[in-house]
Amino acid sequence: MSSDTPATIRTVALGLFSTRGYEQTSLREIAERVGLTKASLYYHYPSKQALLLDLLRPLLDQWGEVAAGAESLPHTPANVRAVLRRCLDVLLRNRAAAGLFVRDTAAVVVAIAPIWEELLQLNERLHGWLAGPRPAIADRIRAVAAMEALGAAISSSAYLPEVTDDELRGTLLDAAGAVLGLDRTGDAGSPP
Amino acid sequence: MSSDTPATIRTVALGLFSTRGYEQTSLREIAERVGLTKASLYYHYPSKQALLLDLLRPLLDQWGEVAAGAESLPHTPANVRAVLRRCLDVLLRNRAAAGLFVRDTAAVVVAIAPIWEELLQLNERLHGWLAGPRPAIADRIRAVAAMEALGAAISSSAYLPEVTDDELRGTLLDAAGAVLGLDRTGDAGSPP
DNA sequence: GTCTATACCAGGATAGAC
């Protein structure tokens, strides 16, 4: 139904938050676009923070599933590539929410500190798995860098607006893999 | 001199901005730490935005030098590696300011839109050079991803606080190079 | 479920005394 007001609010809010930024978006602005008044929003959401939290929840849950899934797999090149792919898919499926996390970190942190902690811990689990068993420092740095490279799926829209999701998927998967020393097929790269 | 008030203000502001965030830091908070009142700040800086701008200027200038320097070089594997190294050095030398750009993007954009435009254009020049002559779409994506991997120098502090700059330099340089298809020495990688 | 009206608070910014 198009009369699902909370859903409409979420859609509008996500759009505004991810373009203007969280702090820069007023409740009045959201209300106007939805066709409500500022005060009416408080009927559906108890606070601006609660609204933000609802928007980030799906991404966070999916991210948690990827982390949990990874930890049940042995650390083989093919599995590394599979996990990277799942990360990338989650990012692409939740582009707007992910953009909020990366471009508006400071605001998100103070708004929902516990959620931020949760994300940090999920990332640490993913980094830990990606770095492999008994990782050297360099392995741990590479794990962070590989995830960061996947983040290009989000930031690239500012630089390469016309690029398709499939192009991103193929290229970024190889890129992140290369950071971790995989070749383009997912086999182990030749050791140095 | 330790009585260089503007310098003290900059130091305190950069510290607060880069931890709490720009919007989340009030002028009163800065003033208290400096040992002044809010109003006194206005004797030294005409606005909060002007203060932020002063903080970001050095990074922006150095970034511009790297971009200009790159464009005067032929696109060889050794030069690509050299440019990546310069990018990384600038990031490490300006960690706090760079962190402001990446973790507080939304706020920075609205505060100083023209500066943000300048950064986008500098990045585009760097991406363009890194992607090489007559780049395919994949080359352009890889260029963005490589720069993003270097950004791990900033984000890694949240995950790997004990890591040294030299460890970051060595590993991230290889990582970004790998994204662009270089091997670890800076020679051209074998084509697929 | 949605609206009007209103109280409240915080932050940026300015005026003018010292």
Added chain:
DNA sequence: GTCTATCCTGGTATAGAC
């Protein structure tokens, strides 16, 4: 150069009518 006092704006939140 620094202070006190004050203004103005805007977001947050509540009460209560419809």
